[in-house]
Amino acid sequence: MSKADKGKCSYCKEIFSKAEIKDHLKACEARIKKHKPGNISSDDEIYFGILVEGFELPEYWMYVDIPVSASLKILDRFLRDTWLECCGHLSSFEIAGEIYASNPVKSEGDKSMSVKLGDILDKGTQFLHEYDFGSTTTLKLTVAFVRSGKKRRQKIEIMARNLPPEIKCSECGGIATQVCCECIYEDKGWLCDKCSENHECGEEMLLPVVNSPRVGVCGYCGMEDE
Numbered sequence: 001m002s003k004a005d006k007g008k009c010s011y012c013k014e015i016f017s018k019a020e021i022k023d024h025l026k027a028c029e030a031r032i033k034k035h036k037p038g039n040i041s042s043d044d045e046i047y048f049g050i051l052v053e054g055f056e057l058p059e060y061w062m063y064v065d066i067p068v069s070a071s072l073k074i075l076d077r078f079l080r081d082t083w084l085e086c087c088g089h090l091s092s093f094e095i096a097g098e099i100y101a102s103n104p105v106k107s108e109g110d111k112s113m114s115v116k117l118g119d120i121l122d123k124g125t126q127f128l129h130e131y132d133f134g135s136t137t138t139l140k141l142t143v144a145f146v147r148s149g150k151k152r153r154q155k156i157e158i159m160a161r162n163l164p165p166e167i168k169c170s171e172c173g174g175i176a177t178q179v180c181c182e183c184i185y186e187d188k189g190w191l192c193d194k195c196s197e198n199h200e201c202g203e204e205m206l207l208p209v210v211n212s213p214r215v216g217v218c219g220y221c222g223m224e225d226e
């Protein structure tokens with residue numbers, strides 16, 4: 001498989017394919033050492049291991065470890081910080097037919113994100129997250145693991161994450177470092193350092209290629225559309 005398929009385990013730092021990493025995380029000794037199983041005391045907490053992936057761009061993926069007592073709000077904040085935030089758009093989760101929104105419209109039946117993961121998710125639950133209802137980035141989430149362990153201060157831990165996909169320059173086939181937020185819609189906006197210098201749309205339309213399913217989208221482009 002291409003490099004796009006590969007990701008790194010945060011605990012042992014080794015590289016695995018997306019298909020292998022779930023089994024690896026289960027067995028990873030470095031992880032098991034860190035996540036000592038709890039023994040039913042008040043210091044214990046239940047954690048979900050959640051696979052997050054780009055709905056249309058599944059080459060962007062992460063496994064995150066998060067306590068079931070955390071709220072959807074905390075997960076939303078984490079997804080924004082790690083992958084999504086450009087200019088404070090609205091977002092929502094869709095879980096079992098219900099919408100949990102960053103700014104809930106009660107008359108439309110929206111719920112708030114102040115709800116604990118453990119109350120609405122279970123092992124195997126699949127759900128969606130949408131960021132920005134204009135140029136939407138959709139993520140698919142799956143509860144892959146459940147474990148018990150000691151409580152910790154840090155809420156969310158990245159268990160594994162994809163390596164930056166190697167994207168080719170649309171002009172010369174070199175390695176793209178910039179993306180033109182105009183031309184990306186025709187799928188020809190990926191540019192290497194050299195080709196980006198002469199790009200017809202101008203420098204202000206170029207964004208850095210980042211390791212996120214929101215690469216090249218929206219407000220990173222500047223203020224013109226605001």
Ligand SMILES: [Zn+2]
Nearest residue numbers: 009011012028
């Ligand atoms: Zn590992």
Ligand SMILES: [Zn+2]
Nearest residue numbers: 169172192195
């Ligand atoms: Zn090029």
Ligand SMILES: [Zn+2]
Nearest residue numbers: 180182183201
């Ligand atoms: Zn362009």
Ligand SMILES: [Zn+2]
Nearest residue numbers: 086087218219
């Ligand atoms: Zn934006």
